[in-house]
Amino acid sequence: MCLEATPPPSPSVTRRGVLAGAAALAGTVAASGTAAAVSSTGTASPTGAAPGGRTPTGGDLVIRGGTLLDPATGEVTENAVVVIERGTVRAAGREGAVAVPQGAATLDAHGHWVLPGLVDAHIHLSTAAEARDAVRQGATSARSGSTTFYQDIAVRELARHSPALAPRLTAAGVFVTPDLGDTVLADPDLTPLARLKDGVRSAEALRRVVEVNLARGADVIKTRVNERAGLPEQDPLAQVYSYEQLAEIVAAARRRGKGVLCHSYSEQGCHDAVTAGIRSLEHGAFVGERTLREMRRRGTYFTPTLTAIAGLAESTNPILAERGRTYLPVLKRAVLAAHELGVPLAAGTDSSGGTVRPIGREVELMRAAGLSALDAIRTATTGASRLLGVDRTVGRLARGYAGDAILVPGDPLTDVTLLKHPTRVIRAGLPL
Helix, strand or coil: CCCCCCCCCCHHHHHHHHHHHHHHHHCHHHHHHHCEEECCCCCEEECCCCHHHCCCCCCCEEEEEEEEECCCCCCEEEEEEEEEECCEEEEEEECCCCCCCCCCCEEECCCCEEEECEEEEEECCCCHHHHHHHHHCCEEEEEECCCCCCHHHHHHHHHHHCHHHCCEEECCCCCECCCCHHHHHCCHHHHHHHHCCCCCCCHHHHHHHHHHHHHCCCCCEEEECECCCCCCCCCCCCECCCHHHHHHHHHHHHCCCCCEEEEECCHHHHHHHHHHCCCEEEECCCCCHHHHHHHHHHCCEEECCHHHHHHHCCCCCHHHHHHHHHHHHHHHHHHHHHHHHCCCECCCCCEECCECCCHHHHHHHHHHCCCCHHHHHHHCCHHHHHHHCCCCCCCCCCCCCECCEEEECCCCCCCHHHHHCCCEEEECCEEC
16 A cells, blocks of 8 residues: 655644654653753852853863873873863863863862763663663763654753753654554654555655654654564564665665664664665674675664663563573674674663663673773764764864763773763763
């Protein structure tokens, strides 16, 4: 069954109807009134509209006395100073070599290592509470793995005007999947798809979901090639979209300059997704050398979400627990093989359903897969920021970069598990 000829998605719904509805679902309307910023005296103050109607974008802060790690170079600077003004790093370096503004609020970092805020490149943030949990655990930037009713687009806007409440977010909108389920209610332009006997499979239907997503403000498109690992009744190796269908999705996204991330497990599914032109392969437990070499050639990223697969092994459901125990070592070997071949890696927890796992856990598992500590840290800083297209502003604490930082009570190059529990998180110059 084909879709009837319908006009393009209405832009009138984009900002007001869908965004307001998504904000209500995500709980961001109430949350935005609770944000706080740091004043010049170091005390917290509400961050509503600033004098003159200007919306504040961040705080002023000096982080002083810690050991600064630059993931890009591996350089370590002891007794460092990081100067943040209006949410952006203005200077960073050794004490005495950096001018410190008089009267600036200061955060004492003695005895701590200072790193840029981490990036979770695969997370599902559907509520304001989840967004707060993510940022407070060190994920100051993130990429959505889709939400059911465009909540991630509202969370992205929350982060823009109240950065202390949410990570800087790249939104994916709704999942391009054969069975949309209740997501057909997310937008009036999706409701005709409910009549399709075989679900979202035809070229017209696939283009429609992509087009609605982009019209509603999605930054990237999320789709799948295999069934889910986290549902015991599904077979993660069963393929739901063909190469041709995936290529249709990619082409529709590219026409608007957007990339595609693809949920994948089987080797054939991974290969079809990569050759169809996706930007990043998600999960990819059984990705093989043939596909990894193609990923290196194309510059396709690998986001293995080791945290989510490890979580399956802890499930009370015996099917899921066995799946996790079987998949995790296979996925670790795939991660190491990818790294050794030069495939770019990005850290992502695949957190969802109200439980937000620390992005530091993914770094820990990258290290356990065989990466060096520095390379594991890079998957959640410089590597992930390149995938998100924000590598000129995220992933380092250097002039012109975002004033996002974490403090940990020791050397993460010796013990990456410290990243799971930051002592302090700074988001856009605002200590949380």
